[in-house]
Amino acid sequence: MANLADFRYTMESCNHCGQCKWILPAKMKGWDFASICPLHEYHGFDAYSGQGLVQIAKERLDGKLDYGDGLETLLHTCTACGACDINCKSVRDMEVLDTIYALREDCAKAGYLPEPLRRTAENVEETHNIYGEPHAERFSWLPPDFKNDTEADTALFVGCSAYRHPEIPLAAIRILRAGGVKFKLLYEDEWCCGASLWRSGQREAAEKLISRNVDTFHRHGIKTLITACAECFGAFCGGYPRFSDTGGLEFRHISQVAAKLIAKGSLPLKKGENPLRVAYHDPCMLGRLSEKYVPWNGKIRPFGLHVPEKQWRRGEHGVYEEPRAVLRALEGVTLCEMTRNFEQALCCGANARDVDAEFAAWTAAERRREAKASGAEAVVSCCPFCQDALGGEGENPLPYLDLAVLLADRLREEA
Amino acid sequence: MALSCDAYRELAAIVGERYISSKQHILAGNRVKTPEIPFEYHSPDAILLPGSTEEVAAIVKVCNKYGISFIPFVSGVLPDAYANREGTVLIHLKRMNRILEINEEDRYAVIEPGVRHVQLYPEVRKRGLSYTAASVGPGGSVLANFTSTSGDHHTQYGTSRANRYLLSVEMVTPEGEILRTGSLPSGCGWFCPDGPGPGLRSIVRGYFGSHGQLGIITKAAIGLEACKGPAEYRTEGISPHHRVIFDSDLSRVYVFNYDNIQKVCDAMLALGEAEVCSTVQKYFYLPLTLLMTDSANDFWKKWTGGYKEAMSMPLVVHIAAQSLREREYEEKILFDVVRETGGVRLPEELENWWSEHMDFFMVVSRLQSVLRLGGGWMPLKLGADSVQHVCDVGQSIGEYIYEFTETGKIFDAPENYQIIPMEYGHFAHIELLFMWDRTNPAAMKGVGEFRARSRQEDLRRHFHAEDLGCLNPTMEELGPLYSNCHIWMRKIKESFDPNDVANPML
Ligand SMILES: Cc1cc2nc3c(=O)[nH]c(=O)nc-3n(C[C@H](O)[C@H](O)[C@H](O)COP(=O)(O)OP(=O)(O)OC[C@H]3O[C@@H](n4cnc5c(N)ncnc54)[C@H](O)[C@@H]3O)c2cc1C
Ligand code: SF4
Ligand code: SF4
Numbered sequence: 001m002a003n004l005a006d007f008r009y010t011m012e013s014c015n016h017c018g019q020c021k022w023i024l025p026a027k028m029k030g031w032d033f034a035s036i037c038p039l040h041e042y043h044g045f046d047a048y049s050g051q052g053l054v055q056i057a058k059e060r061l062d063g064k065l066d067y068g069d070g071l072e073t074l075l076h077t078c079t080a081c082g083a084c085d086i087n088c089k090s091v092r093d094m095e096v097l098d099t100i101y102a103l104r105e106d107c108a109k110a111g112y113l114p115e116p117l118r119r120t121a122e123n124v125e126e127t128h129n130i131y132g133e134p135h136a137e138r139f140s141w142l143p144p145d146f147k148n149d150t151e152a153d154t155a156l157f158v159g160c161s162a163y164r165h166p167e168i169p170l171a172a173i174r175i176l177r178a179g180g181v182k183f184k185l186l187y188e189d190e191w192c193c194g195a196s197l198w199r200s201g202q203r204e205a206a207e208k209l210i211s212r213n214v215d216t217f218h219r220h221g222i223k224t225l226i227t228a229c230a231e232c233f234g235a236f237c238g239g240y241p242r243f244s245d246t247g248g249l250e251f252r253h254i255s256q257v258a259a260k261l262i263a264k265g266s267l268p269l270k271k272g273e274n275p276l277r278v279a280y281h282d283p284c285m286l287g288r289l290s291e292k293y294v295p296w297n298g299k300i301r302p303f304g305l306h307v308p309e310k311q312w313r314r315g316e317h318g319v320y321e322e323p324r325a326v327l328r329a330l331e332g333v334t335l336c337e338m339t340r341n342f343e344q345a346l347c348c349g350a351n352a353r354d355v356d357a358e359f360a361a362w363t364a365a366e367r368r369r370e371a372k373a374s375g376a377e378a379v380v381s382c383c384p385f386c387q388d389a390l391g392g393e394g395e396n397p398l399p400y401l402d403l404a405v406l407l408a409d410r411l412r413e414e415a
Numbered sequence: 416m417a418l419s420c421d422a423y424r425e426l427a428a429i430v431g432e433r434y435i436s437s438k439q440h441i442l443a444g445n446r447v448k449t450p451e452i453p454f455e456y457h458s459p460d461a462i463l464l465p466g467s468t469e470e471v472a473a474i475v476k477v478c479n480k481y482g483i484s485f486i487p488f489v490s491g492v493l494p495d496a497y498a499n500r501e502g503t504v505l506i507h508l509k510r511m512n513r514i515l516e517i518n519e520e521d522r523y524a525v526i527e528p529g530v531r532h533v534q535l536y537p538e539v540r541k542r543g544l545s546y547t548a549a550s551v552g553p554g555g556s557v558l559a560n561f562t563s564t565s566g567d568h569h570t571q572y573g574t575s576r577a578n579r580y581l582l583s584v585e586m587v588t589p590e591g592e593i594l595r596t597g598s599l600p601s602g603c604g605w606f607c608p609d610g611p612g613p614g615l616r617s618i619v620r621g622y623f624g625s626h627g628q629l630g631i632i633t634k635a636a637i638g639l640e641a642c643k644g645p646a647e648y649r650t651e652g653i654s655p656h657h658r659v660i661f662d663s664d665l666s667r668v669y670v671f672n673y674d675n676i677q678k679v680c681d682a683m684l685a686l687g688e689a690e691v692c693s694t695v696q697k698y699f700y701l702p703l704t705l706l707m708t709d710s711a712n713d714f715w716k717k718w719t720g721g722y723k724e725a726m727s728m729p730l731v732v733h734i735a736a737q738s739l740r741e742r743e744y745e746e747k748i749l750f751d752v753v754r755e756t757g758g759v760r761l762p763e764e765l766e767n768w769w770s771e772h773m774d775f776f777m778v779v780s781r782l783q784s785v786l787r788l789g790g791g792w793m794p795l796k797l798g799a800d801s802v803q804h805v806c807d808v809g810q811s812i813g814e815y816i817y818e819f820t821e822t823g824k825i826f827d828a829p830e831n832y833q834i835i836p837m838e839y840g841h842f843a844h845i846e847l848l849f850m851w852d853r854t855n856p857a858a859m860k861g862v863g864e865f866r867a868r869s870r871q872e873d874l875r876r877h878f879h880a881e882d883l884g885c886l887n888p889t890m891e892e893l894g895p896l897y898s899n900c901h902i903w904m905r906k907i908k909e910s911f912d913p914n915d916v917a918n919p920m921l
Contacts, residue, residue, distance in 0.1 A: 012853070013790040015449040017783045018490045018554030022533050025553050025778035026650050026659045030541070031514055031534040034553075044464045044509060045436060046491060047444030056443045064443075071440040090654040091784040093711050302852040303788040303826070304711030312710060316653045343653050 002242075004061040004106050007099040009300050011058035013092065020050035020084030020096060023344050033339040033370050036083040038347055038363040048074060050084025050096040057103045067112040075100070075107055076114050077356040079363070080199050081284040081347030086315035093304055093312070097289075104201025116354035117200045124209065128191035129160040139187055141166030146173075152182040155222045159229040160192050161384030168384055171408035172228040172254045178268065178411050179261035183226065189216050193227075195235035195285075198242070199351070210243040217249055228254040228404050230383030234285025238313065241293040253286055254404050255382050259322035262329045268412040273332035278401065279376035280324055280335060281367065281390060282345035283383035288315030315343040323382055323403055330410050336374040346370065348381075348389035365395035372398055380406060418460045418504070422481040426463060426504070429473045434464040434510070445505055448494050449790055452853075453862055459486075459498040459505045466510045468585060468593060468633040474506060475631065476591035479914050486918045487631040489528050489556030493564060495626045495885070499920055508556070511633065514538060516605070522639040523582055525605050528558040528632065532778045540777070545642040546580065547571045550779035562632045563624040566797065566882075567844035570733075570776055571837040572687075572695040574640050576799075576844070578620045582608050582636035586619065589630045589912035597636075605636035618907060623797075626885040627918035629911045643693050644735025648773055655709065658771040665736045668769040668776075669749065671758030673697075673728040679834070680806035682730060682756040687802070687840020689752075691745040694733035694776055697809075697834040699848050700726045701826070705784045706775075707768055714787065725765060728830055730758060733769075733776050788826075791853035793862065794846050795869050797882030802836050805845040808873070808880040809834060812847060815872055816865075824861030826850040845880060887920045 021037045028034065035041040040049035047056060053075065059065040078100060085097035107113065113121075123132035141162060156176065158169040176183050191213060197206035217225060227233050236251040261267045282288075294311040301307055320342045327335050340346045349363025367390060371379040379390050382403040391400030418426075418437060427435045436442070437460060447456050460483070465471045471487075478485045484503040488496035498505065512529030519542050526535060533553035539545060547568035549560045560566070565578035583597030583605045596615045598607035608616040619629060645663035652658050673679045679697045686692055704722045708714040732749060736742035753760075760766065769775065785792055796808065809832050820827040826849065836843040849865065851858040870889070873880045874896060883890050883897060886904055894901025911917070 009789070012449075013786060015783075015786055015790065016491045017552050017786075018492060019552050019780055019783055022531060022553035024654055024657070025533050025536070025780045026654075026657050026774045028533045028537045028553070028778065030537045031530070034531065034534045044434065044507070045441050045444060045462060046507070047441045049444070052444030055446065056440055059443045059446070065440055069438055069440065074440060086654060091781055092787055300789075302854055303715075303850070305715055306710070306712055309712050310710075314655050316656060318653075320653065 002098060002102050004057055004099075004102045007057065007095055007102055008061065010094040010096065010099050011054055011061065013094050014051055014054045016051055018051065019091065020088045022087070023340060024087060024090060027344050029339045032373070033346075036087060036340060036344055036346060038081070038349060038366065039078050039359075041366075042359050042362055048077070050088060050100070053078060053100050053103060054096055057099050060103060060106060067107060067110050072107050072112040072114055073355055075103060076117060076200065077352050077359055079284075079347045079349060079351040081351070082289045082315070083284070083344070083347065086288045086343050089312065089314040093306065101199070101201060104199075105203050106201070108201040108203070113200065113202070114355050117196075120196050120200075120354070121202050121205055124192045124194070124197060125205065129163060130192055130196050131160060131163055133163045135188065138162065138190065139185065141170065142185070148187075149182050149184050152184045153221055154181065154183040154224040154226060155186055155217070155220065156183050157190060157193070157225050157227045157232055158185070159227060159232045159384070161229055165384045165387060165402070167405050168228050168402050171402065171404040172226070174408040174411060175254065175258050175261070175267070175404060176226070179257070179266045181257065181261075184220075186216070186220060189220065193232040193235045195231045195239060198235060198239045207243045210240055214240065214244040214246060214249070223248065224250045224252060226252045226254060226257055228382065230283035230286035231385050234289045237290045238285070238293045241295060253319055253322075253382065255286070255323040255326055256319060258404070258407055259325040262326060268414065269329065269331070270410050270412050271331055273330070273410065275332045275334065277334045277336050277375055277377045278327060278380045279338050279371035279374045280327060280341075281338070281348065281371065281379055281381040281386060282320060282342060283381055283386050284345070284347050286323075286383060287318040287320055287345060288343040290318045291315065318343065326403060326407055327380065330406070336376040338370045338374045340370065348386040350385040350389035353389070360389065361392075361394045364389040364392060368396040368398045372396060418483070419481065422477060422483060423461065425477045426461065426474060429470050429477070430463050430465050434466070435461055437461040445491060445497065448491065448497055452494070452791070452793070453859060454494050457498040457501050457503065459503050461504045462507055463504060464507050464510050468587065471506065471631050471633055472587045472591045472593050475587050475589065478504065478916050479590055482914065482916065484916045484919050487528070487627045489559050490531070490551070490554040492551055492555060493626075495918065495920065506631065508631070515634065517542060519544065521606050522641070523606055523636050524639060525634060525636045526558050527634055528556050530557050531555060532557055536778045539639055540642060540646055543642050543646045544639040546637060546639050547574055547577055548778045549577070550782040552780040552783050553778060557637070558632060558635045561637050562620050562635050563626055565620065565622070565624045567799070567835050567837070567846070569696060569779065569835065570694050571835060573643065573693040573839065575837045577637075578622070578624065580638035581616060581620050582606055582638055584619060584632050584636070585634040587631045587633055589914070589917035621885070623882055623885070626920070628885050628908060628920065630917055643737065648777075659774040660771060661773050664739055665742055666773070667734045667742065667746065668766070669732045669734075670761040670766045670769060671730045671732070671753050672726055672761060673730060673756070673758050676728065676806050676809050678756045678758070679728060679730055680802055682752050682758060683802050683834070683836050683843070684840055685752045685756070686749065687836055689748050690839050691748045692732050693735035694731065695836060696731050698729050698731050699831045699833045700729060701828045701831045701850070702782060702785045702848065703729060705787055706772070706781050708784070708787070711787050711789070725761065729761070731769070785848065788850060789853060791851040791858065791862075792848060793866070794848050795866060796832070796845050796847045796873070796880045798880045799842050799844045800879040802834070802840050802843040804879065805834050805843045808845050808878050811872060811876060811878070815868055819861055819865050822861075824851065824858050825865055885920060
């Protein structure tokens with residue numbers, strides 16, 4: 001992780017251009033669905049945006065601003081979706097999201113972590129999952145006859161949301177089995193991935209948990225870790241290298257594995273299914289925020305020269321294509337693209353739920369409105385948090401389907 | 416100076432508690448533009464988000480009652496959108512964001528201030544129409560640009576600058592009266608800037624716009640052009656390597672390099688005389704290299720690796736025709752003119768960049784990459800006159816800029832100015848963009864010195880090169896060169912704004 005002072009260059013480079021609030025002109029479609037920052041669109045004031053948070057961070061760094069008057073809530077209402085960061089980086093060498101993370105760390109250090117986030121951290125500490133459910137029940141959804149391949153060097157990391165959506169890891173298991181992928185489960189050795197600690201600025205707790213997890217993966221001889229949760233995937237790729245050396249570990253999202261199996265012809269798929277028009281929602285942590293984080297501790301010379309050269313995460317190499325390839329392979333399924341897609345996707349709002357439920361619900365409803373406008377009858381994604389947000393109650397209701405679950409349903413019986 | 420409780424209460428009663436704030440962290444989002452540029456800002460006392468013209472008028476009346484200055488703004492990308500004295504509130508017009516009408520037959524659009532380029536442009540393009548959009552990026556307000564901050568645009572050669580397309584407006588005067596101009600008050604609609612109602616067009620918008628000094632424009636009608644070339648375009652790829660392509664034989668981009676500005680001037684005049692091509696501009700080479708790069712490090716490699724020389728004085732030409740024959744005709748003339756004026760076509764790998772980035776000719780956001788080098792940058796001059804006159808201005812820059820580049824006070828790019836003719840070369844705009852190392856105190860000091868020097872040199876040579884936007888110190892200094900316009904500008908301001916509360920920049 002990093003300190004606010006590490007991002008002074010970013011803070012001093014922002015010129016209020018607003019690119020962090022709007023879809024890139026190259027991808028513009030019209031008046032509607034042009035805004036990419038849900039926080040700004042809903043709350044209105046510029047402080048509620050990547051630009052605003054960068055300027056707040058500058059004042060905080062210079063000792064001109066205090067918490068206690070609502071700043072801490074604003075800061076954690078931001079969904080940390082990274083749309084601002086990617087659009088800013090389309091033309092700049094700035095770290096908007098990392099500045100937001102550093103500000104969150106500063107907020108936590110100053111003792112102003114919002115209560116629900118503090119509670120999540122306690123849950124993780126005590127029960128190793130974000131919900132405070134008994135650790136012993138983490139795998140209670142698993143059929144009793146499941147045989148673990150303890151020799152495999154690939155593991156399926158199910159994540160905390162298996163407590164809420166066991167159908168997702170069950171679908172993932174079915175896909176892996178059908179495709180002949182050898183893998184194992186970690187049972188009681190699997191703890192929360194730590195995304196919520198890292199992303200809420202709780203550096204020490206995140207560091208402890210992530211180091212412990214990496215050690216555990218190594219101890220189990222794991223080389224490849226597969227997950228069906230975009231949040232876990234984004235944490236592994238974009239968060240873990242900030243705390244621990246992940247050398248020797250490869251991370252895969254189930255959509256990547258499935259797309260590869262389908263391309264090889266290794267998944268027997270049903271034919272003659274009913275037509276279904278679906279919109280694919282790119283989860284932030286699977287799309288624009290899943291590029292590998294490469295630590296950089298260099299110097300910035302005059303006129304922006306980064307010495308040594310920095311490896312930027314600009315969102316270009318996120319996982320966008322594979323989930324779409326899976327959908328295209330399903331007979332009867334027609335993929336409808338929303339205006340804000342790929343790296344421009346609007347966040348589902350899930351991350352703000354604990355701090356500002358009304359805003360989170362508005363964001364999810366806005367995303368469903370866009371999915372409906374694309375002509376879709378259902379929205380598909382591959383993240384249990386997106387499922388909670390988009391599949392939850394609220395305006396513009398639309399059926400939600402998890403990609404892995406949809407694919408598993410389309411596997412032929414013999415698989 | 417914080418707002419009095421009474422003033423705050425009255426303002427909150429107008430917009431509702433949700434749309435007003437004086438919390439420090441909310442104000443921080445609009446306290447400064449770019450922290451390190453040498454402008455002085457004050458903190459606003461409050462920020463308001465009105466939802467209608469009536470709310471704006473009521474806010475303005477309260478401001479007059481309590482002597483509070485107010486500044487309207489939308490994206491806040493210009494320094495004039497920030498509090499320049501104590502006791503100021505910012506009026507953020509973001510919520511007033513409706514496109515009220517797009518009239519395809521009479522070719523105009525009626526918009527509120529919060530409508531952004533990224534919203535209006537695709538809507539009009541879908542209808543085979545277009546307008547010259549500022550290269551400010553996606554979030555710039557169309558209305559602010561046409562009414563209040565009019566600058567110049569890449570695509571204005573075959574059309575004109577934005578404010579020449581301003582039709583009727585609805586505005587809230589600095590005292591809070593709602594005024595409608597042009598054909599609007601007579602009930603005839605939005606289509607005409609002058610009469611039968613009051614014809615305040617020139618006063619309201621001036622040449623560069625009054626930057627909120629004469630009140631707040633709440634609605635405006637802007638004229639639209641028929642879109643030349645294909646209306647459809649294709650976007651592919653993921654940012655930052657996304658591409659925008661016109662799949663059409665009706666569109667071609669050519670870029671030529673020249674070794675002296677007089678030859679560029681001759682080419683522009685000849686093309687204008689023949690009334691061919693859609694976009695013609697002498698572009699700045701520093702932003703051009705930045706547009707083509709992925710990072711500051713990549714910029715340095717390219718700038719020192721040949722780009723600077725290969726594109727030292729580039730003439731960018733876009734042909735957007737209605738038929739294949741028209742394209743071929745325009746190409747023929749273009750190549751004749753370039754041959755006669757000594758232009759050299761850019762190598763294919765450089766020229767091809769353009770046909771993959773056609774957003775440059777629609778709504779440009781990539782220009783924000785000028786800040787990729789860390790933020791110390793400023794546009795200078797920004798004035799307009801005949802093509803020959805502004806080319807002479809460009810030529811003269813070389814005579815004094817070296818004192819600053821050689822001492823390292825500003826970035827060594829002496830030819831970094833652009834010239835964009837408009838109305839087929841009837842007149843042209845010039846903009847000198849200079850950069851400095853904002854981490855170097857001597858360079859920071861050099862900014863003021865260079866600005867002053869540029870102005871003195873223009874004055875000495877009687878060049879009409881400066882932007883006389885609104886009442887500010889530049890206007891006071893250069894007014895005598897322009898028929899003492901600063902004196903009557905001041906009189907207009909005093910009669911519109913007796914309490915001096917509407918963006919009092921001086
Ligand atoms: C990189 C860059 C490139 C640019 N390129 C161009 C260009 O090519 N062409 C060009 O013309 N400009 C350009 N600009 C300048 C400017 O940003 C635009 O003119 C823009 O349209 C201003 O709109 P805004 O929303 O950004 O206004 P703001 O920055 O919010 O406000 C600008 C000024 O207008 C006033 N104002 C805003 N709204 C109103 C209103 N409704 N009524 C009265 N006054 C109002 C404000 O008080 C302020 O003084 C560029 C700026 C940048 C940073
Ligand atoms: S954060 Fe980046 S995109 Fe946003 S206003 Fe600042 S410079 Fe522009
Ligand atoms: S991370 Fe997302 S919600 Fe937060 S400021 Fe950026 S775009 Fe807005």
